[in-house]
Amino acid sequence: MKGDGTGTRPNSTGTESGWGDESRPESSLPPLFVAGPPLRAARVVLPPESPDPTVLPEITLLDRAVSRGDDPDALDGLPLPPDRLLAGQYRVVRPLGYGGMGEVYLALDTRVGGREVAIKILRPENAPDVCRGGAAPRAAPDSSEHPLARERQELVELNHEDIIRVFNYGHHPDVGDFLVLQYVDGPTLEEVRARAQLYPEEFGGSRFYEFVLAYGVRFLAGLGYLHAPERGKVYGDLKPSNVMHDGSAVKFVDVGSVRRAGAPGLTSTDYRAPTVGPCGESTGPDDLFSLGETLRHLCGLGDLDELAALPPLPGPDDPPEPPRPPADHATPRMTVPLPPDGLGLGLLSLARALRRATRPERADRFATAREMDEQLRGVFRELRSLRLHTETFEPSPLFLQSAYALDGGLGVPPPLSRWVAPHPGPAPYEAPRPGDLAKELPVPRPDPDDAHHAELSRLGDDDPDALLQHTAEWPGSPEVQLLRCRLLLRVALRPGAQVPPRLHDASVALVRAERAIGPRAAPYDWRLAWHRGLLALAADDVPLARGHFDRVYAAIPGEYAPKLALGHCAERLGRWREALTFHEAVRVRNPSLGGAAFGAARARIALGGPRALAHAVEALDAVAQHSRYRTAARVAAVRVCADHARGAEDLAEVVRRLGRLFYAHGLTDEQARLRMRAQVWEVARALLSGGAVSAEGLRDVARGADVRLRFPGSERQVRVDLSRFCVGLAQEAARDPGTPLAELLLDRAYAIRPFGLRHHRGPR
Numbered sequence: 145m146k147g148d149g150t151g152t153r154p155n156s157t158g159t160e161s162g163w164g165d166e167s168r169p170e171s172s173l174p175p176l177f178v179a180g181p182p183l184r185a186a187r188v189v190l191p192p193e194s195p196d197p198t199v200l201p202e203i204t205l206l207d208r209a210v211s212r213g214d215d216p217d218a219l220d221g222l223p224l225p226p227d228r229l230l231a232g233q234y235r236v237v238r239p240l241g242y243g244g245m246g247e248v249y250l251a252l253d254t255r256v257g258g259r260e261v262a263i264k265i266l267r268p269e270n271a272p273d274v275c276r277g278g279a280a281p282r283a284a285p286d287s288s289e290h291p292l293a294r295e296r297q298e299l300v301e302l303n304h305e306d307i308i309r310v311f312n313y314g315h316h317p318d319v320g321d322f323l324v325l326q327y328v329d330g331p332t333l334e335e336v337r338a339r340a341q342l343y344p345e346e347f348g349g350s351r352f353y354e355f356v357l358a359y360g361v362r363f364l365a366g367l368g369y370l371h372a373p374e375r376g377k378v379y380g381d382l383k384p385s386n387v388m389h390d391g392s393a394v395k396f397v398d399v400g401s402v403r404r405a406g407a408p409g410l411t412s413t414d415y416r417a418p419t420v421g422p423c424g425e426s427t428g429p430d431d432l433f434s435l436g437e438t439l440r441h442l443c444g445l446g447d448l449d450e451l452a453a454l455p456p457l458p459g460p461d462d463p464p465e466p467p468r469p470p471a472d473h474a475t476p477r478m479t480v481p482l483p484p485d486g487l488g489l490g491l492l493s494l495a496r497a498l499r500r501a502t503r504p505e506r507a508d509r510f511a512t513a514r515e516m517d518e519q520l521r522g523v524f525r526e527l528r529s530l531r532l533h534t535e536t537f538e539p540s541p542l543f544l545q546s547a548y549a550l551d552g553g554l555g556v557p558p559p560l561s562r563w564v565a566p567h568p569g570p571a572p573y574e575a576p577r578p579g580d581l582a583k584e585l586p587v588p589r590p591d592p593d594d595a596h597h598a599e600l601s602r603l604g605d606d607d608p609d610a611l612l613q614h615t616a617e618w619p620g621s622p623e624v625q626l627l628r629c630r631l632l633l634r635v636a637l638r639p640g641a642q643v644p645p646r647l648h649d650a651s652v653a654l655v656r657a658e659r660a661i662g663p664r665a666a667p668y669d670w671r672l673a674w675h676r677g678l679l680a681l682a683a684d685d686v687p688l689a690r691g692h693f694d695r696v697y698a699a700i701p702g703e704y705a706p707k708l709a710l711g712h713c714a715e716r717l718g719r720w721r722e723a724l725t726f727h728e729a730v731r732v733r734n735p736s737l738g739g740a741a742f743g744a745a746r747a748r749i750a751l752g753g754p755r756a757l758a759h760a761v762e763a764l765d766a767v768a769q770h771s772r773y774r775t776a777a778r779v780a781a782v783r784v785c786a787d788h789a790r791g792a793e794d795l796a797e798v799v800r801r802l803g804r805l806f807y808a809h810g811l812t813d814e815q816a817r818l819r820m821r822a823q824v825w826e827v828a829r830a831l832l833s834g835g836a837v838s839a840e841g842l843r844d845v846a847r848g849a850d851v852r853l854r855f856p857g858s859e860r861q862v863r864v865d866l867s868r869f870c871v872g873l874a875q876e877a878a879r880d881p882g883t884p885l886a887e888l889l890l891d892r893a894y895a896i897r898p899f900g901l902r903h904h905r906g907p908r
Contacts, residue, residue: 183339186331188346191392195536197354197361197524201347202392203336205329224249224265224319231314234263234324250327261311262325264400299323299399306366307396328395333359333384337442337479344480350487350531352480353494356442357524361517362394363387363435368513370402371428378405378426382434383415384441414441419506429509432516436501436509443494444479448502451495454694454710457687457717483531489707489729490527496701497523507668518542522702529733537734541589543705547772548584550712550739552576552746554783555776557819560877563826563870564888573746573784575715575723578689579637579645582681585712586705587630588671594623603627608634622671625657629675633682647682654679670699677709686716704730704737711743723747735766738773742780749784757788775810782820786827792841795831796848798824803850815876821853822869825862829896832859860898867897 185206191199224247228236234251237260241248246265253259299310312324331339340347347355363382370377381401388397401410408423417433420426445451482491497519503509510516518541525536539545549555552575576584590600600623603611608631618624632650635641654675658666666672677692690713697706711726724747731740745760761784767777782805786798802824805811811820828845831837837845839859846857856862870893877885 183335183342184331186339188339188343190346190348190351193532195525195528197521198358200355200358200362200389200392200394203330203389204391205331229254230263230316230319230322233314234261236263246322253324260327262327264323264325265319266321266323299402302370302399302402304366304369306362306394307369308399310399325399328388328390328397330388330390330395332397333387333389333438333442336389337384337444340479341444347480350480350483353443353487353490354524354527354531356439357494357520357527359387359394359442360435360439360520361524363396363438364513364517364520366396367428367431367435368517371405371431371513376405377402378428378431379434380424380426380431381410381412381415382431382438383412384438387438417502417506418504427506428513429506429511432501432510432513433503435516436498440498440502442479443498444477445495445498446477448495448499452492452499452698454492455722457690487527488530489725490523490530493523493526493701493729496698500699500701507664519700519702522700522704524702526702526729526733530729533732535733535735537736540586540703540705542700542703543586544589545737546584546586546739548739549742549773549776550576550581550584550708551742551773551776551780554742554746554780555738555773556779557816558783558823560819560873560885560889563822563873563892564885573749575712575743575746578681578684578686578716581709581712582678583634583637585678585709588626588674588705590623591671595619595621596624600624600627608632620656620660622657622660625653625660626671626675629653629657630678633678637682644684645682647679650679650682668699670696673699674706681713686713689713690717704733704740708737708739708743711740711747715743715746720747720750724751731763731766736768736771736773738767738771738777741767741773741777745780745784757784760784769809775805778805778809779811779816779820783823786823789827789831790836791831792837792845795828795837795841796845798827799845799849799853799855803853807850807852818869818872818876822866822873825856825866825869828856829859829862829866832862863896863898867893870896 187202187204187206189202189204191201224230224236224239226236226238230236230251233253233255235254237250237252239247240250240262249263249265251261251263253261300313302310308328309326310323311326313322314324315321340352344352367379367382369375370379379396379401380403381398382396386396386398386401388395403409403426405427406421406425408421408425411420411424411426412434415434415437417426417430419433420430440448487494497516500508500519501510501516510519521538525538528534529536552573553559554573590597594600596618599618603614612628612631612635615624615628629650632653633647636645636647636650654672657675658672661669661672673692673695677689677696680686680689680692690710693706693709693713697703697710700706707726707730711723711730714720714723714726724744727740727743727747730737731744735741741763744763748756748760748763761781764777764781764784767774771777778801782798782801785794785801789795789798802820805820806817811817828837828842832839832842842859842862843857846855849855856865870889874886874889874893877883877889
């Protein structure tokens with residue numbers, strides 16, 4: 145363990161507790177690591193950009209171990225001088241440090257080719273009481289309750305790449321019992337943080353926070369190994385000084401704190417969960433608390449409650465969207481300065497993930513290492529995407545992808561009513577209506593532990609009435625009741641249903657789901673908050689829905705679905721800056737998600753600015769060709785460009801996009817094509833009439849257009865075509881006898897048609 149050993153006590157701000165006072169003064173041995181500069185010389189090599197959330201820099205120390213033995217005063221009073229041979233096999237080289245129950249030395253294993261090992265001495269006189277204050281008597285050295293005996297039984301069997309190996313154990317006269325441990329040489333995370341503060345460029349600047357999450361994912365693999373039911377152990381004393389960066393890997397180096405879940409043991413005040421027992425009795429979620437505090441310290445984040453809070457909704461006398469207090473108030477404390485444009489939503493997601501891990505109540509925290517791992521991976525992907533403006537996507541483990549574009553009508557050709565207005569112009573780009581959001585937001589995946597998981601995973605949801613009948617006789621498991629809640633909500637929101645919708649039956653199903661989950665787990669189950677948000681949207685109560693979705697985001701900050709919901713809620717509330725922040729975090733991470741692309745485009749245009757249109761169209765163009773929303777996104781791009789065309793160049797771009805939409809991007813429906821042609825021809829006519837495009841400019845546009853479009857090269861032909869299009873639209877409107885649009889469209893066709901001296905009714 146290069147520079148460390150089991151049970152070492154670095155000179156850190158944390159204090160050991162849960163095991164009683166030490167009899168050996170700490171000043172008798174040099175501390176293993178000293179936080180902050182001067183730092184040991186090291187070479188840091190950044191890894192290539194990778195979407196793998198476990199990749200770390202390569203750190204190589206150029207100076208071996210802090211306590212090298214070249215200071216004679218540092219060796220005064222040590223019980224083991226150099227060259228001492230222990231148990232006829234291990235030759236002491238120099239001291240490495242000290243811990244709660246003994247010193248640690250570098251030694252050579254003379255029977256294994258001079259292999260370097262770390263020897264941890266366990267001295268009976270230094271073994272503390274089981275509980276502070278001496279509540280329990282000391283165990284005899286040969287007792288099964290003696291710390292060394294426990295370590296022999298529980299530590300030698302550990303075999304995980306992220307946990308230091310215990311090779312052997314032994315006894316030597318005048319020295320006592322000792323453990324033989326793997327020796328690695330690298331900086332602790334305390335040293336890594338100090339180095340990142342001094343040399344942030346070595347860690348890629350703000351990329352450092354992605355490495356923090358990579359540390360977390362690595363640690364969770366080791367904790368998951370310890371927490372597995374067949375082992376039932378906890379680490380107990382996780383903190384930055386107990387974890388070492390070994391090359392491009394990490395190691396838990398102080399395995400002396402490993403113990404059975406619920407057993408007393410070492411803890412550190414600054415990283416100990418408030419639910420740990422008075423003698424250090426810990427559970428798996430307590431380890432996750434210590435990990436959250438370790439990562440928070442590594443980031444340099446301050447008050448997580450403050451950092452993880454969404455801005456409150458304004459009151460009646462407040463401005464429409466008060467600016468969020470910038471995350472800059474955390475910057476002076478952060479390990480690496482934030483870039484000028486910040487981390488987008490990434491800092492909020494990071495703070496929320498760590499906040500959930502460090503909640504005071506055990507039930508509020510992540511229940512398992514796997515659950516926390518999923519969320520840290522999601523936050524990593526979000527941070528990386530926002531930094532590089534590139535996709536870093538994996539399918540959500542908790543949500544099914546929505547089949548709906550959530551485009552608010554922007555992804556389909558304009559409605560017929562556009563051409564009957566006195567002066568048709570850009571239609572407002574509205575967010576989807578709350579009722580549509582309630583039906584079209586992503587659906588949580590069925591819980592694998594639910595009794596009906598297999599059946600639910602195979603169900604379609606095209607016909608809510610049929611599904612309600614099909615599931616009527618199923619026992620009311622939580623997932624069945626949640627499904628019925630969604631189905632009843634869709635029935636209540638069906639076209640022609642009561643307005644406002646009658647949501648009583650859906651609410652009853654949600655209450656039944658809560659009862660099935662049980663009173664102990666229900667307050668912490670984010671699925672209930674998600675469905676409450678859907679019901680609030682169905683009732684058109686967007687502020688209430690925002691509050692429910694915010695609680696979901698706090699519980700699963702690595703997921704995109706609650707951010708998508710919050711972005712749409714922000715749009716409905718007119719909080720465009722907030723909406724853009726949420727939509728961009730989802731869109732950049734997975735450009736194929738149409739709902740985020742449309743939301744980002746609407747927010748960009750609403751916020752305005754010199755490049756608002758370019759950014760909006762860029763978001764729509766980024767929807768991948770393989771996405772189910774690609775055609776809707778290309779339709780929206782044509783509509784937005786057409787609505788904002790101001791000259792010949794803009795018109796040429798619109799016509800070019802229209803040709804691509806028809807013949808490359810999948811718009812094959814003739815009625816939809818007719819509407820899109822009508823909009824583009826209408827724009828051309830308006831630009832000609834206003835003098836923004838000359839006759840020669842129109843001919844240039846026609847010459848550059850796809851010949852299959854038959855785009856006209858003269859104003860007269862534009863009007864002839866547009867009149868013909870309006871007749872076609874009138875025929876479409878005539879299929880609905882309940883509206884007067886057909887006659888109005890015919891009137892418009894006659895008004896647009898150019899005047900002629902003769903009217904030809906057919907061939908001569």
